[in-house]
Amino acid sequence: MDEYQGKWALVTGASAGLGAEFARQLAARGCHVIVTARRQERLEALAAELQDQGVQTVIIPADLASPEAPGAIMAALRQKQISPDILVNSAGFGLTGEYTDRSWAEQGDFLQLMVTACAALAHHCLPGMRERGWGRVINVSSVAGLVPPSAGHTLYGASKAFLVSFTQSLAAETARDGIGCCVVCPGFTYTEFHDVNGTREALNRAMPDWMMLHADDVAAGTLKAADRGHTVHVPGWQYKTIVALARIMPLWLAEKIARAQQGRYRKT
Template identity: 55%
Template structure:
């Protein structure tokens, strides 16, 4: 992958999958606008990547706020930056049962995980279409491809939206040089689970079910270049998606229910 001269925008760039996208895109020659709430982390990452000879621009923003996409696009326009590669990655989780949380938390969750992904794509695809080139990766999850488990109630539904959204966009741009892909990883070693206080449950997961962030991101970049609309890294997760797809729905739901209670907080 050679992205020299291209500009990428990565949300949720301060850690985990987002940080790895920034690193690999910079290694491939892309200039990167890095978006996250923690500006100090973004500046540290920018300093680490100086040796690649590309530009890394930190941009602090809270994507759970409704005006964040508009402000981001205004910043890009002010800097004269045209985005060629969009990685919608920012996210968080809300452990526990649906009604054990405040609606304001769920509303912010939907804003970040659905509306912001859709709005940034809408605003930036216009320029990609005019220039005849674009790549969009929406970071979804295996959870968007299988029946949902208890806890983190809107997580699976929001990820299902991102899968379907990516498929719809990919169909619209079929035959062009604008590729759209949904990355659907399974459990991956990142600090996401520490932030959401679910590390203890995750430690019960068998090692073979845990994915490494580097191979996950490498596979996602290869997939979008090949115009693969839905990319599931790891044979174990490909098998899981296949199995739950061919089984009767009630059986698949029982399998997910039985396994999910060990790794997700439904209290």
Template identity: 40%
Template sequence: MPTILITGASAGIGAALARVYAEKGWDLILTARREAALTALAEEIWKTHGQTATVITADLADPNAPAQLVAAITERGLTVDGLINNAGFSRTDGFLTTDPAAHDAMLQVMLLAPVALSRLLMPGMVQRGFGRIINVASLAGHMPATGGDTLYGPIKSFLIKASQGLWLEARGTGVHVTALCPGYTLTEFHDVNGSREEVSAAYPAWMWQTAEHVARVGYEACEANRPQVTPGAMNNVMKALAKLLPNGAALKMVGGHAERLDRL
């Protein structure tokens, strides 16, 4: 059975992707900082799908974590056939008022760790002639950056572009690479960054998608070897508008979005 490594697998889109891949017959390696949540998910997956889920805790904010994680996987005699770079978080208090250490952690977890893990694991996939990589980006990566959550969008833009480059390099090797770009998704993400009340009040229920829906769209897109997928018709309309509008108009649009949240 193929085995897939999922970072940030303790909740939200990461956990939903774990359930989808288990349903499709994959064994799993689940990693995040919260061991109890990972263990509970691993037990659920075994009971529901009969798939093995190995739990390895890691804090990807540590620059040494990707290499240590791969070493721990190798020590267990496991082969990684798929990689989902999902771990991430945001800081919405503003660039100038956020602790620089928090920005360093964002860049390490969401940008440098995916690069390192891809570089460590993709050569084996190419050699074996089979592999799957999903980089969980965001609709924000297609939009102009917003004030307040200043680094989040640019980091996700990087993931989209890096995924496109990897997709081009992997053509003909049996390795599929996809950037998954969800919009607003019902997870604990906004609870963690403290914006749940504001975003829930600002946007109607029909704009939100479930983590399970996002995960299934991501799975199907990666199997089809699509370099990028954005779940949801409205999200694709917003992505298209951001590309078509002049820079000034696009910045005004996202600036109005930020001001709307601040007023709530």
């Protein structure tokens, strides 16, 4: 825990859900925290909460669906002479419906936020971590990136699979530099995610309580996994079991099961 004292953590998607919880837990470890998301009023409320823990906070409202956002965030930090020691890529959302139901502009924005912005921020932050000989890159993926996808949310599983592979490569490249890279792949978690994309009602009907994870547990487990040098972290025994089964069963069977289940909780 002492190694986090006085470090700077940049957390995206910090206005709610996992992003906000990562910010809280990093502050509890003594980190100063940079929070970014679209909703400034949410960031201000979170920053006030974190300051009560005796850490410094910086608020940078930004929409990471914009190609200019990662560079603008880093420019704002350079003006404050801050170089993040920890990066948590937590911003994300889901597009419902079939692939061609959405315009390419919407799909392009989705990829910018879910894939390109994560890669860009890591590219910006890693040189400073290398120079100091310590760092953490935590990417928030999903169990959807480890199992066969279903219809609807067409790019979601693909973007999350990218984050898994991307993190594994970064971990191999940076381990000798004192940098830990970890990707967390949670299943269904109590956050605003399903309220925003309109799937909350279907999810509540289909998903028993024991299948739902809690954001504070996910964040805490991920930080512990990163400290232990784990590259891929799947929270919860239920999702560890699902991922293990998906890997050992024939691919055609895993795909068939995914398709059979999709209507229970997907808004397509």
